[in-house]
Amino acid sequence: MSRRWTGTLVNALLVAGALTMVFPFLWTLSTSLTSGAGLSATPSLIPAEPSLEAYRTLFTSTPFARVILNSVGLAVAVTVIQVTTSATAAYAFARFEFPGRRVIFALYLATMMIPMQVLLVPLFEQMRDYGLIDSYLGVILPTMASAFGVFLLRQAMVTVPRELDEAATIDGAGHVRVFARIILPNVRPALATFSIFAFMSSWNAFLWPLVILRSEEMKTLPLALASLQGQFTTEWDVMMAGSIVSILPMLAIYIFAQKYIIQGVAGSGIK
Amino acid sequence: MTATAARTRLLPTATARGRQRRATATAYLFLAPSAIPLLLFVVYPMFRAAWTSLHEWNLLSEKSWVGLDNYADLVSDPETAAAFLHTLYYVLGVLPLTLVGGLALALGLHRAFRGRNLLRGVYFLPVVTSWIAVAIVWRWLLNPSVGIVNEALSWIGIDGPGWWTDPAWSMPSIILASAWKDLGYVMVLLLAGLQALPTDVQEAAMIDGAGWWRRLRSITLPLLTPALFFVVVITLINGFQVFDQVYAMTGGGPNGSSEVVVMRIYDMTFRYGEAGLASALSMVLFLVILLITLGQMRGERKWVNYV
Numbered sequence: 217m218s219r220r221w222t223g224t225l226v227n228a229l230l231v232a233g234a235l236t237m238v239f240p241f242l243w244t245l246s247t248s249l250t251s252g253a254g255l256s257a258t259p260s261l262i263p264a265e266p267s268l269e270a271y272r273t274l275f276t277s278t279p280f281a282r283v284i285l286n287s288v289g290l291a292v293a294v295t296v297i298q299v300t301t302s303a304t305a306a307y308a309f310a311r312f313e314f315p316g317r318r319v320i321f322a323l324y325l326a327t328m329m330i331p332m333q334v335l336l337v338p339l340f341e342q343m344r345d346y347g348l349i350d351s352y353l354g355v356i357l358p359t360m361a362s363a364f365g366v367f368l369l370r371q372a373m374v375t376v377p378r379e380l381d382e383a384a385t386i387d388g389a390g391h392v393r394v395f396a397r398i399i400l401p402n403v404r405p406a407l408a409t410f411s412i413f414a415f416m417s418s419w420n421a422f423l424w425p426l427v428i429l430r431s432e433e434m435k436t437l438p439l440a441l442a443s444l445q446g447q448f449t450t451e452w453d454v455m456m457a458g459s460i461v462s463i464l465p466m467l468a469i470y471i472f473a474q475k476y477i478i479q480g481v482a483g484s485g486i487k
Numbered sequence: 488m489t490a491t492a493a494r495t496r497l498l499p500t501a502t503a504r505g506r507q508r509r510a511t512a513t514a515y516l517f518l519a520p521s522a523i524p525l526l527l528f529v530v531y532p533m534f535r536a537a538w539t540s541l542h543e544w545n546l547l548s549e550k551s552w553v554g555l556d557n558y559a560d561l562v563s564d565p566e567t568a569a570a571f572l573h574t575l576y577y578v579l580g581v582l583p584l585t586l587v588g589g590l591a592l593a594l595g596l597h598r599a600f601r602g603r604n605l606l607r608g609v610y611f612l613p614v615v616t617s618w619i620a621v622a623i624v625w626r627w628l629l630n631p632s633v634g635i636v637n638e639a640l641s642w643i644g645i646d647g648p649g650w651w652t653d654p655a656w657s658m659p660s661i662i663l664a665s666a667w668k669d670l671g672y673v674m675v676l677l678l679a680g681l682q683a684l685p686t687d688v689q690e691a692a693m694i695d696g697a698g699w700w701r702r703l704r705s706i707t708l709p710l711l712t713p714a715l716f717f718v719v720v721i722t723l724i725n726g727f728q729v730f731d732q733v734y735a736m737t738g739g740g741p742n743g744s745s746e747v748v749v750m751r752i753y754d755m756t757f758r759y760g761e762a763g764l765a766s767a768l769s770m771v772l773f774l775v776i777l778l779i780t781l782g783q784m785r786g787e788r789k790w791v792n793y794v
Contacts, residue, residue: 223598227600231606237612237667240625243624254627258633301521305520307517333749333772335529337769338531341546361522361525437617437619438620442619442735466615467616469615474611
């Protein structure tokens with residue numbers, strides 16, 4: 217077989233594989249548009265009578281609108297907080313000589329080895345002591361800082377030429393000014409990458425919100441989705457509508473920021 | 488360090504020392520917004536988990552000291568052993584699927600052709616979606632009676648299994664959904680590895696008439712070992728923490744057939760009121776992750792071929 221034919225064959229296989237990857241999404245979409253799917257109706261890839269009935273059920277018989285708002289609010293808050301705390305720490309590690317710098321940086325990295333799963337019991341106990349069960353603050357507090365973010369932003373900041381800071385310092389700028397006016401604008405791509413990651417991990421977070429949030433109108437999307445399963449055991453159209461609603465915002469972000477997301481994963485192994 | 492800098496450090500003038508002290512204080516101020524939460528919500532709870540693991544406690548009672556009894560109970564608890572086995576089953580199922588699949592995709596999509604970025608984007612898409620959404624979607628696809636997968640199997644005369652409703656098929660169902668979701672992630676890690684490889688060796692081998700398979704086996708794969716090794720380690724570390732998809736797909740069932748370690752920690756704490764025991768299991772899980780990480784550090788030195 218000639219080289220060209222092999223190439224065409226490989227590409228055909230890659231396209232077939234991609235179609236297989238996309239199929240679950242398409243099937244979810246068409247199921248969500250087929251009223252009574254799984255019970256009275258069998259969905260097909262192109263629904264014979266597309267209907268938004270499942271979406272209406274979703275928004276009328278569950279507080280789904282509120283749930284979306286909760287997810288957006290929490291994800292935005294966590295992103296803003298994590299970017300702020302990570303960027304300031306990254307600046308300290310990138311631009312200061314201080315006693316214990318190496319050790320402290322190593323300790324930051326070491327915290328990445330301790331997953332939330334290991335801290336479930338003590339963190340729950342702590343939040344209960346503070347009276348933060350079923351509160352957004354209880355969800356936010358343990359995710360305020362990100363060692364991964366500090367690492368990522370520090371890597372970017374050390375590549376910013378020191379001459380830029382020095383010039384600003386001679387002009388009378390203090391550290392806050394150098395940080396905000398010189399360093400931050402020069403690491404915009406890293407800030408974008410990390411912001412997307414922080415948003416994505418908060419948007420998709422499940423275990424910790426599951427432990428903290430109890431009432432239906434406090435829940436985030438993944439939690440509400442999980443409880444849909446109990447409420448609509450066989451109404452697959454409603455459950456698929458819920459999945460579509462939770463996937464769409466991430467999909468939109470992904471389409472616009474694919475470059476940052478893939479670079480971030482490739483450079484760090486964090487997803 | 489330059490000679491002048493060394494001298495300043497040996498003989499600091501009063502102002503230099505004052506400046507250094509101010510700089511140190513400023514640095515700590517910049518560190519504080521992240522250091523305080525990390526200390527309060529990672530380091531401190533870690534010690535608290537270790538302390539709680541030495542007690543019997545149901546979240547409500549006073550903690551009562553039991554020494555290492557919880558650890559002894561874990562060793563003799565068949566359900567905990569089963570949870571580790573299920574977790575291992577998960578890791579050993581997902582790893583080859585994503586590693587071989589991800590490698591094939593990376594090799595295929597490393598070549599230059601039109602539409603390559605679109606294809607990469609499609610394969611990566613499931614990575615950004617929530618585990619819960621994915622789990623629910625796969626419960627629907629793998630529904631034994633009305634799911635599309637069993638229907639498709641029936642077209643070719645195969646009587647599909649009970650998937651997540653059957654104890655023998657619950658882990659394979661979770662593995663299948665997880666492999667679908669993680670495939671693009673492994674692909675991207677390996678693509679990054681391929682992009683970092685030197686091209687001159689490949690070209691030399693091509694001039695010498697080495698075929699595709701020969702080049703893959705003798706050049707590409709050996710050079711790619713750091714990336715492959717990284718994928719194995721990260722899959723192991725993530726795999727031992729598997730929870731979301733299990734919770735949403737099977738809830739650990741049927742009959743505990745898919746109860747994984749983190750699910751067990753969750754159930755012990757919030758269903759059985761065994762928070763002390765759960766803390767002990769958490770410490771064991773932490774130890775496993777720590778050992779994998781240390782193994783990574785050793786292994787990298789030992790058999791990864793950096794050239």
